[in-house]
Amino acid sequence: MSSSGSRGPSPATGAATSGGSGSGGGSGSGRSSPHNPQSPSVAPKLTVTSDEINILIYRYLQECGFVHTAFAFAHESLVGRTNLGRSGGSLANLPPGALIGFLQKGLQYVGIEESLREDGTDRTAAAAEDGPADFTLLGSATVRALTRRDPPIVLIAALRAKLEEQDGAGGAASGQKRPAAAAAAASGGQPEKSRKKSSSSSSGTATSRSANGSTSASAAAAAAAKKQKAEAQAAYVVQAQAQQQAQAQAQAAKVAAAAAQAQKQQQGNAEGKGKRKQPQASGPAASSASASASAALELMDMAAARLEAKADTAEGTKAAAGAADGGAVGPTAMDVDGAAAAASQQAQQQQDKAGSSNSNNAVPLADQPVQTAQQRQATMTEEEAERLDLPTRCKPDEVLELNQHTSEVFMCAWNPIHTNLIATGSGDASARIWEMAGPDARAGLVGGTSRLLQHGTNASDKKNKDVTTLEWSPNGEMLATGSYDGVARVWRRTGSLLHTLRSHRGPIFSLKWNKTGNYLLSGSYDKSTIVWDVSGDVGFVKQQFNFHEAPALDVDWKDDITFASCSTDMAVHVCQVGSDRPLRSYAGHADEVNAVKWDPSGTLLASCSDDCSAKVWDLTKSGSEPLHDFKSHKQEIYTIKWSPTGTGSKNPTKPLLLATASFDGSVRLWNVQDGSCYRVLSRHRDSVYSVAFSPSGDYLASGSLAGQLYVWNVEQGVHVRSFKGKGDIFEVAWNVEETRVASCFSSNVVEVIDFRI
Numbered sequence: 001m002s003s004s005g006s007r008g009p010s011p012a013t014g015a016a017t018s019g020g021s022g023s024g025g026g027s028g029s030g031r032s033s034p035h036n037p038q039s040p041s042v043a044p045k046l047t048v049t050s051d052e053i054n055i056l057i058y059r060y061l062q063e064c065g066f067v068h069t070a071f072a073f074a075h076e077s078l079v080g081r082t083n084l085g086r087s088g089g090s091l092a093n094l095p096p097g098a099l100i101g102f103l104q105k106g107l108q109y110v111g112i113e114e115s116l117r118e119d120g121t122d123r124t125a126a127a128a129e130d131g132p133a134d135f136t137l138l139g140s141a142t143v144r145a146l147t148r149r150d151p152p153i154v155l156i157a158a159l160r161a162k163l164e165e166q167d168g169a170g171g172a173a174s175g176q177k178r179p180a181a182a183a184a185a186a187s188g189g190q191p192e193k194s195r196k197k198s199s200s201s202s203s204g205t206a207t208s209r210s211a212n213g214s215t216s217a218s219a220a221a222a223a224a225a226k227k228q229k230a231e232a233q234a235a236y237v238v239q240a241q242a243q244q245q246a247q248a249q250a251q252a253a254k255v256a257a258a259a260a261q262a263q264k265q266q267q268g269n270a271e272g273k274g275k276r277k278q279p280q281a282s283g284p285a286a287s288s289a290s291a292s293a294s295a296a297l298e299l300m301d302m303a304a305a306r307l308e309a310k311a312d313t314a315e316g317t318k319a320a321a322g323a324a325d326g327g328a329v330g331p332t333a334m335d336v337d338g339a340a341a342a343a344s345q346q347a348q349q350q351q352d353k354a355g356s357s358n359s360n361n362a363v364p365l366a367d368q369p370v371q372t373a374q375q376r377q378a379t380m381t382e383e384e385a386e387r388l389d390l391p392t393r394c395k396p397d398e399v400l401e402l403n404q405h406t407s408e409v410f411m412c413a414w415n416p417i418h419t420n421l422i423a424t425g426s427g428d429a430s431a432r433i434w435e436m437a438g439p440d441a442r443a444g445l446v447g448g449t450s451r452l453l454q455h456g457t458n459a460s461d462k463k464n465k466d467v468t469t470l471e472w473s474p475n476g477e478m479l480a481t482g483s484y485d486g487v488a489r490v491w492r493r494t495g496s497l498l499h500t501l502r503s504h505r506g507p508i509f510s511l512k513w514n515k516t517g518n519y520l521l522s523g524s525y526d527k528s529t530i531v532w533d534v535s536g537d538v539g540f541v542k543q544q545f546n547f548h549e550a551p552a553l554d555v556d557w558k559d560d561i562t563f564a565s566c567s568t569d570m571a572v573h574v575c576q577v578g579s580d581r582p583l584r585s586y587a588g589h590a591d592e593v594n595a596v597k598w599d600p601s602g603t604l605l606a607s608c609s610d611d612c613s614a615k616v617w618d619l620t621k622s623g624s625e626p627l628h629d630f631k632s633h634k635q636e637i638y639t640i641k642w643s644p645t646g647t648g649s650k651n652p653t654k655p656l657l658l659a660t661a662s663f664d665g666s667v668r669l670w671n672v673q674d675g676s677c678y679r680v681l682s683r684h685r686d687s688v689y690s691v692a693f694s695p696s697g698d699y700l701a702s703g704s705l706a707g708q709l710y711v712w713n714v715e716q717g718v719h720v721r722s723f724k725g726k727g728d729i730f731e732v733a734w735n736v737e738e739t740r741v742a743s744c745f746s747s748n749v750v751e752v753i754d755f756r757i
Contacts, residue, residue: 051082060099068506071525071551107137110145385685389722394753399723400441402434402750404450408727409744411469414735417476418493422735422742424750425467429455431481433495439739440754451495455483469510473517478534480520482508488522490534499539501532509553514560519577521563523552529565531577547573547582554595558602566593572607574619586617588626595639599656601648604672606658608637614660616672628675635663638689643714645697654697657714663687667702669714679717684708690731694738699755701741703729709743711755725751 054077061070074080095101136142407427415421420436431453435446456462466484473480478498479491484507490499506525513520518535519542529552533542550569557563561577572593574584591610598605604627608614612633615626639661643649646656657678658670667688669679686706693700699720700712705728711721727747734741742752 051079054079055082055094056099056102059094063096068525071507103137107142110142386724389724392719392722394721394723398441398754400436400444400752402432402445402450402752403748404432405430405748405750407466407748408730408746409748409750410467410730412731412733412742412744412750413470413472413479414733414740414742415472415476415493416474416736419736421476421493422733422750422752423470423472423479424744425470425481426748427466428748429462429465429467429483431455431467431470431479431491433479433493434750436740436752441752453479453481453489453491453495453497455481455485455487455489468507471511471513473513474515475517478517480511480513482511482522484508486524486526488520488532490520490539499532499534501534501539501541503530503541503544504528506551509551510555512555512557512563514557514563516560519560521555521557523555523565525551527551527567529555529563529575531563543577545573545575547575547585553593556596556598558598558605564596564598564605566596566607568592570609572596572605572617574605584617584619586615586624586626588615588624588629589613591636594637597640597642599642599648599658599672600644600646606640606642608640608660610636612636612662614640614658614670616658628670628672630660630668630670630675630677632668632677633660633662633664633666635687637662638687639691641691641693643693643697644695649697650695651697657697659691659693659700661688661691661702665704667691667700667712669700679714681710681712681717681719683710683719689729692732692734692741694734695736696738699738701732701734701743703732703743705729707745709741709751709753711741720757721753721755723751723753725749 054073058070058074058077058079061073402422402424405424405426405428409424409426411425413423415423422434422436423431424434425431432450433453434450437443437446455465455467464484465487467481468484469482471480472478477493479493481489481491483489486502486504486506486508488499488501488504488508488511489497490501492498501520501522504522504524504526508522508524510523511520518533520532520534520539521529522532523529527546527548527550529545529548531542531545532539545565548565548567548569548571550567552565552567555563555565558574562574562583563576564572564574566572570587570589570591570593572586572589573582575582586607589607589609589611590613593607593609596605596607603618603620605617605619606614607617612631612635614630614633614637616628616630618627621627637660641659643654643657643659645651645654649656656672658672660668660670662668665684665686665688666680666682667684668677669681670676671678681700681702684702684704684706685708686704688702688704691700691702693714698714700714701709702712703709707725707727707729709721709723709725709729709732710719712719721741723743725743725745725747726749727745729743729745731744732741739755740752741755742750744750
């Protein structure tokens with residue numbers, strides 16, 4: 001999972017048009033009553049975005065069993081960062097075979113466009129003696145239709161002519177004459193097709209009287225009728241387009257008015273002024289435009305239905321088999337994702353009704369409504385946010401920028417012993433070690449540069465070697481890095497390579513040292529976790545664990561030989577070196593489990609998930625139910641952190657807290673003694689991707705995908721420092737002295753901020 005701005009072509013947006021194979025289809029979805037043109041309706045605006053295309057492709061790859069390809073595509077396209085791809089988004093509601101279904105709809109549209117003449121007659125039947133040619137996605141007829149500058153017909157007009165020929169109808173729902181009927185009336189009430197047939201049967205007589213003036217008059221009348229028909233058809237199309245445009249403008253006015261009213265209600269007396277509500281479009285013009293657009297789209301549905309019926313009659317069982325291929329009938333492998341999405345959606349609905357399912361001592365704060373980041377963005381401009389953050393904003397001389405990476409910086413970690421060192425990992429296939437020259441930003445770097453830990457020797461060798469995770473050893477002498485190529489590496493503090501650990505068959509997502517520093521634990525996309533022995537001159541696999549059924553996303557040590565792991569299979573396992581089966585397995589989550597963390601005492605295990613919940617498991621108790629189940633977040637929880645307080649910590653007299661960071665833009669602090677929500681920190685205006693407690697536990701740093709960094713006073717629940725950078729923040733980290741906070745950005749930089757209170 002990951003979020004904000006998928007990579008891909010720019011969105012293509014446009015209103016529905018009457019012709020052209022690239023107009024986005026015309027299924028007519030969104031109408032209030034597709035079979036009643038008189039009922040109230042809204043003309044839909046047809047749009048196609050890169051996010052939607054990426055979601056469909058990602059789901060198709062999953063359904064086909066291309067697991068590795070699906071992961072690589074999700075990583076490159078960033079589908080997880082979009083609202084469509086998050087829990088409760090469009091991905092959760094997609095039926096199996098959605099991409100195939102849309103392709104079939106589009107192919108049907110092209111088939112209609114290519115098969116009909118302007119007068120509604122079939123062009124393909126006459127073109128081939130053995131019947132019309134089949135349309136395939138890459139067939140010559142389809143490719144020709146997509147590359148043609150202008151469509152061969154005005155589609156809506158041709159469909160209308162086709163239906164009129166079959167029905168003999170004389171008027172549209174609005175009461176005005178249809179174009180083909182008007183043309184027929186102008187020619188003496190004889191339909192165009194009948195007149196052509198009559199003209200053909202009397203061709204001999206017409207030839208014998210070619211000199212007669214009546215023949216010229218008849219030809220002129222026919223030409224005039226044909227011209228009048230064409231003009232009427234063109235007028236209808238122009239009118240339909242104008243009405244659709246008017247309806248779109250009216251709808252936009254309504255949306256703008258609603259947004260203005262919402263903003264007015266949100267600001268209220270706080271701002272001392274409100275937004276003036278914009279007028280809404282209404283009256284006969286708007287309703288007429290809605291009815292006309294609805295009727296045009298309904299016309300296409302009717303024509304498509306008739307062509308399908310005709311194809312069924314001709315093809316028989318072949319068409320039935322094709323329909324079965326297009327929509328999954330009965331349980332298939334593709335139904336698994338749908339079932340999981342339904343379970344997640346049901347859990348979310350229960351959450352909305354019940355709030356938090358904590359103990360009875362939970363304070364009402366846990367159930368208070370939280371605006372999503374999108375809602376806050378709608379009611380607060382960037383200028384307003386900057387103005388409100390001004391009193392706590394970091395000064396320029398308090399920020400040191402590390403800017404030698406050439407791609408996104410995913411991770412950073414301060415050395416626990418040599419506290420002036422910080423390591424960073426990037427998508428440029430490298431890690432770097434930076435040495436601070438003094439106690440603050442103004443001192444800069446030692447030598448003005450960094451030590452480069454290159455994971456590839458040349459441009460081709462660097463491919464797929466993004467550094468995805470890193471961590472210093474407890475003694476501060478070694479740095480472990482994990483990369484997208486599935487290789488773990490251990491480096492000396494000086495920058496030389498010590499171990500190259502190869503056994504994983506997929507990207508490494510998490511690396512953790514045990515407290516002694518003799519074992520290194522890794523979790524991978526290949527579904528396995530590995531404990532490496534790195535105490536000697538050569539590192540080797542101590543034990544490999546294959547209990548997960550899907551990629552392992554996070555790992556964390558309980559003690560020197562016991563650890564926990566989580567996965568996209570929704571399970572959490574507690575394992576031990578030397579044991580061939582998990583000590584405990586928890587399956588309480590309804591979606592991917594993103595992170596697991598042990599508290600300082602090693603008795604409580606916290607996990608968070610895409611099901612919008614965080615759970616705390618007590619290993620001293622039997623059973624599979626969590627001690628606490630926190631469900632107050634409205635979107636996915638990406639990460640969790642325990643405070644360095646309570647039993648087993650360096651701050652044993654301070655209460656133990658759990659921080660949860662969510663894509664709903666909020667951070668929540670939970671009191672695990674009674675299960676209550678201690679604080680809600682909701683100043684972010686986008687998804688919160690990383691949080692970190694200061695060594696004393698008195699402060700919390702949080703970073704979001706909008707590039708916002710806040711430092712909060714935990715006891716007071718207010719932010720005391722703020723910084724706005726360029727790009728998204730992937731990671732935040734404190735130094736041991738609690739004097740600096742580092743944040744990693746998607747804009748290839750790391751910002752190191754001085755912290756003094």
